[in-house]
Amino acid sequence: MTGELSPIDKAKFVAAKQATDYVEDGMRVGLGTGSTAAWLVRCLGEMVREQGLRIKGVPTSTRTAELAREVGIEVISLDEAKWLDVTIDGADEFDADLNLIKGGGGALLQEKIVATASDQMVVIADIGKEVETLGSFPLPVEVVPFGWQTTQALIEETLVSMDVLGRTTTMRMNGAAPFVTDEGNHILDLHLNRIGDARQLAMVLNQMPGVVENGLFIDICDAVVVGYGDGRVEVR
Numbered sequence: 001m002t003g004e005l006s007p008i009d010k011a012k013f014v015a016a017k018q019a020t021d022y023v024e025d026g027m028r029v030g031l032g033t034g035s036t037a038a039w040l041v042r043c044l045g046e047m048v049r050e051q052g053l054r055i056k057g058v059p060t061s062t063r064t065a066e067l068a069r070e071v072g073i074e075v076i077s078l079d080e081a082k083w084l085d086v087t088i089d090g091a092d093e094f095d096a097d098l099n100l101i102k103g104g105g106g107a108l109l110q111e112k113i114v115a116t117a118s119d120q121m122v123v124i125a126d127i128g129k130e131v132e133t134l135g136s137f138p139l140p141v142e143v144v145p146f147g148w149q150t151t152q153a154l155i156e157e158t159l160v161s162m163d164v165l166g167r168t169t170t171m172r173m174n175g176a177a178p179f180v181t182d183e184g185n186h187i188l189d190l191h192l193n194r195i196g197d198a199r200q201l202a203m204v205l206n207q208m209p210g211v212v213e214n215g216l217f218i219d220i221c222d223a224v225v226v227g228y229g230d231g232r233v234e235v236r
């Protein structure tokens with residue numbers, strides 16, 4: 001499954017592999033989105049096929065659903081599952097309090113809904129995702145298409161009074177057209193550089209008309225499994 005991996009892929013793979021320890025027979029498992037989460041889905045698929053592991057997976061995006069089915073994992077909807085034992089997902093940044101920025105892959109809305117409906121959320125990440133203060137990675141904010149430029153202007157205006165360094169926002173593009181999420185929305189990326197009060201920013205953003213959800217995951221993550229390029233793994 002792995003062949004010869006680059007250090008970054010090895011770090012993602014070992015974190016994903018280690019995180020399979022959180023999954024037990026019979027569990028309902030939230031399956032994250034992104035390149036690290038894809039390793040997890042492949043590892044779990046191997047356990048299903050070769051060890052007879054029985055799990056039901058709730059994917060956080062159409063691409064994760066496709067991969068899960070491809071590797072042999074039974075896929076069900078969140079409403080069928082109702083509640084999950086564990087969700088395992090990647091992240092774009094995590095800090096010492098296990099707060100996260102997510103949504104680099106555009107799946108933050110389903111990811112947050114699924115993680116919140118789980119007994120436990122475990123993040124898998126390479127060590128490059130660890131930060132002292134969140135904000136170097138542009139913060140994704142999912143907005144409805146209607147009036148998105150007005151929503152963007154409102155966000156920029158509001159950022160002036162917030163504890164952040166940068167204030168530029170950009171519409172995420174897919175070629176010449178705005179990127180469209182699985183829920184039919186767009187993503188504004190907020191280039192903030194440093195987020196002083198992530199909890200407050202998350203609340204303020206979600207109160208704005210036009211904003212569906214933001215990529216700050218505050219008090220949602222229970223553990224981060226960190227992988228290194230030399231194959232070491234640590235749990236935070």
Ligand code: 5RP
Binds near residue numbers: 032034104105106108
């Ligand atoms: C997708 C996400 C991903 O988990 C995040 O972007 C990390 O991706 P990768 O594992 O490819 O670095 O939040 O919306």
